[in-house]
Amino acid sequence: MANSEAIEPSGSVQALRTLVNREHLATRVYRRQIGAFKNLLEVDNWLRAASANEQEHIDHISARLTDFEGRPSALGSFFSLVGGIMGLVTRLLGQRLLLRADIAVERMAVKHYTECLAKYEWDEMSRGLLMHLRSEEEGHIERWERALSMLPGS
Numbered sequence: 023m024a025n026s027e028a029i030e031p032s033g034s035v036q037a038l039r040t041l042v043n044r045e046h047l048a049t050r051v052y053r054r055q056i057g058a059f060k061n062l063l064e065v066d067n068w069l070r071a072a073s074a075n076e077q078e079h080i081d082h083i084s085a086r087l088t089d090f091e092g093r094p095s096a097l098g099s100f101f102s103l104v105g106g107i108m109g110l111v112t113r114l115l116g117q118r119l120l121l122r123a124d125i126a127v128e129r130m131a132v133k134h135y136t137e138c139l140a141k142y143e144w145d146e147m148s149r150g151l152l153m154h155l156r157s158e159e160e161g162h163i164e165r166w167e168r169a170l171s172m173l174p175g176s
């Protein structure tokens with residue numbers, strides 16, 4: 023995603039830092055939830071894939087920040103810590119509430135990408151990236167809704 027001709031759209035660097043912080047949180051939530059579906063290994067594999075996918079989101083946004091010569095967020099580790107706690111707590115709530123929490127996290131992500139796309143004037147490359155990442159968050163919602171329907175008693 024490196025682009026030496028990147029032009030920083032006004033205010034967008036801080037918006038990218040906020041987005042990458044949320045991605046740190048989501049990555050760690052899913053990482054801590056892996057193993058919660060020993061009876062449904064397919065769902066456990068989806069958690070593993072989602073954590074890897076959120077890490078890719080971190081990498082893509084961080085590359086864009088580098089293009090803009092923006093510093094990485096200083097709060098990434100804090101958001102990772104919060105995400106880890108959220109992951110552990112949601113595991114204690116049981117599979118159904120865990121998945122509902124994940125859907126809520128993803129809906130927030132879609133909302134935040136939509137707000138960022140509307141609020142700032144993005145260059146074409148950044149806009150394309152943010153739209154792609156938002157579509158992947160929408161895919162995560164569909165996946166967790168499918169997982170909910172697979173739970174025993176559904």
Ligand SMILES: [Fe+2]
Pocket residue numbers: 045048075076079131155159
């Ligand atoms: Fe993400």
Ligand SMILES: [Fe+2]
Pocket residue numbers: 048076128131158159162
């Ligand atoms: Fe996601």
